[in-house]
Amino acid sequence: MKIYRKYILSLGLISCLIGQGCKKEFFNRPPESALTLDNFYQNADQVRSSTNGLYNAPWFNWNNQASWAITELYGGNARTYSSDVVNFGKFAVTGDNIVLSNGWNSLFTVVAQSNALINNLKNNVPASVPVAIVNNALGEAHLMRGLAYFYLVRVWGNLPIIENSLNYVDNYQINTNPVSDVYKFIVNDLKFAESNCTPMVRNGSSQAQGHVSSGSATALLAKVYLYMGDYTNARICAEKVINSGEFKLYGVDVAGKSYNDLFKTANNNNEESVIAIQWLGGSSYGHGNSLQASFAYNSTITGTGDGYAAIGPSVDLQQTYEPGDQRIYGTIMLAGAKYPELTQANGGFTVPADVNAQDTRAAIKKYVVGTPADNGGLGAQFSAGNNTYLMRYADVLLIEAEAVLAGTTSTSDPAALIPFNKVRLRAGLNALPAITQANILHERRVEFAIEGDYWFDLYRMDGWNGIIANQHPKAIALISNQERGIYSADKPPLVYSQKFIPTNANFVFPYPAAELAQNPKLNQAPVPYVFK
Known part of the structure; x- marks a missing residue:
């Protein structure tokens, strides 16, 4: 099937409620439904529900294997013998790897479904629906599109920026745009979401808190700025979130809870959850957490x-x-x-x-x-x-600490130490009197291990210039010393050592072979994006 055609979906399909168990195939082929944009979104409840699908099935094939194969196996937090993903731990992934391809398809499906809402919702809602409700739905779609591109650009680098998927049904050979333009596009999406999503203050756990808020957009924006080396704006955004009181740290701000409690089903959509995929246990394949x-x-x-x-x-x-x-x-x-x-x-x-x-x-x-x-x-x-967390409040606290450090050797500034040590104290550890970039990287690794983040921290170790030029000497030195071997059966066990030395080329994954075959322009030099 032609590239991107498989991602074209109607708003009627997007709006399937998580609890209604939309069939998996509906998210992977063009619609045959009689629903039209002119007759579907007729009241506030329908507009509110229009974004539900963005939190579920489109993310499945990213969540299922690609996310942890890329971030935990590639990053050195996990190991495996499984033939479908073993090459991720050896820096030997090729474009014909089905797990890699599934991740690409999944993330671009999120982009396409978000685009459908962004391009069609506003013009097909009656005036009786309050503008704030329409704008909130559009804000959610912009946030999800920005988030999908944030994953895509960190995995594949130069990418086609697609604002209207319908434009490429027949014109499916399209150039990529440079990494810097993709990040600018993400920032624009998140700024829109920040301005249009409804503010929220989270208490307890509830289904309503499964949707993102203005604060969710600000939190993610802080993280994107951190990758770009824009410490000033990363700090402004992180402090805006912290000062809002919207989110709370389990076990510190929320008494009687622990780190382990974050990952219990009963605590879905808790006060620490910033963005999360919403799964329905017991539902058909593709709608539950695998x-x-x-x-x-x-x-x-x-x-x-x-x-x-x-x-x-x-x-x-x-x-x-x-x-x-x-x-x-x-x-x-x-x-x-x-x-x-x-x-x-x-x-x-x-x-x-x-x-x-x-x-x-x-x-x-x-x-x-x-x-x-x-x-x-x-x-x-x-x-x-x-749920699967895509961002937690602990991340915001560590972003604040790193933004205050701002690339210097170390800091004892309370603005950095207070949020940093708050995360450590929740873990039962002592507070540190000063912190370095190495301290922050260590803290991020153990805080978010097996949550799909560590490889991306390694990818940005050499700063924004390292990302743009694809030069990663610090990360390569660290990874080359990682122990990726196994324990023996001895008591106590011995380590049968295995180490790998990546190259700069390993920090950008190959485009899926099937996509490249249909769109050879993926391998051409990127062209600047024309922003509207």
């Missing part, structure tokens, strides 16, 4: 026949945690640890002494939530109901 299926150590934990331990936590990640860091319990299963929230009918799950996912003498805990009975009766194979 991470547990890949991560869980065995099927006893899931109760649904999956639980393949497709990755294990790397030796390098395990050795990164400081003594007493409570986050390891919520991220990595170590022998003897007990999780009362898993297999509750059997009194909880105790990690066996011989745990050994992918020869790591451990297993993944994060995003593993247990049986359907552990989750209110909801769940099925490849279909858990826990």
Whole structure:
């Protein structure tokens, strides 16, 4: 099928409510529905629901494998023998890798569905619907499009910027635009979202909080500015979010909660959640969260026949945690640890002494939530109901610290130390009197391990100029010393070492072969984008 044609979707399909279980194929082919733009969005509730689809199925193939293969295997937080993703851990991924292709398709589907709303919603809503409701929906669509492009540009570099997918149904050979233009486009989208999404103050956990807000846009904008080396604007945005009081840190601002509680289904859309994919446990394939299926150590934990331990936590990640860091319990299963929230009918799950996912003498805990009975009766194979975080408030706090540091050697400025140490104290660690860039990178690694972020932190280690020129000496030096080997069966286990040395070329992934075959212009020099 021609490039981008498979992403053209009607607003009627986009608006399928998460709870109504829209069929997976509806998100991957042109519509045959009789719904038209002129008769669908006739009241405020329909306009509010128009964005629901942007939080679910379009993200599935990114979430399913691509996100963690790229960020955790490539980044060195995980290892595997699985043939479909093993090359991600070896810096040997080629354009014909189906997981890579699925990630591209998924993210461009988010772009296309967002475009459909942006280009058509406003002109097809009656005047009886309040303007603020229409603008909020448009803001959500701009945020999701900006977020999808933020993932795309960090993986593939130069990209075609597409503002109206219908323009490319027949003209599908299109040049890429340079990385700098893609980032500018993302910033513009997020500024629109910031101005048009409804403000929110989050309390407890609720379905309404599953939608993004003006504060969500500001938080993501802070992160984008950080990548661009614009510390001034990153700090302004981070402080705007912090001072708003919209989000709270679990276990610090929200008493009685812990880091591990963040990843329980019952706590979906909690006060720390900035942006999250909304999954429906037990729904058809493509609408529930499949991470547990890949991560869980065995099927006893899931109760649904999956639980393949497709990755294990790397030796390098395990050795990164400081003594007493409570986050390891919520991220990595170590022998003897007990999780009362898993297999509750059997009194909880105790990690066996011989745990050994992918020869790591451990297993993944994060995003593993247990049986359907552990989750209110909801769940099925490849279909858990826990959200996938795309951004948490802890990220905003660490962005603030890094923006204050602003590329200098170290800082003891309270503006950096207070948010930085707030994250550490939640983890049960001591506060630091001064911090460096290395401290921040370490903190980000253990805070967001197995959440699809670490590779991107490595990608930006050499700054904005490193991103633009694709030169990554600092990151290459760090990665070359990562331990990507395995533990032996000895007691205590020995490390059978394996290390890889990436090149600058490894910091931009190849375009999917099928896309390149249909659009050879992907490999041509990028052309400047003409901004409206």
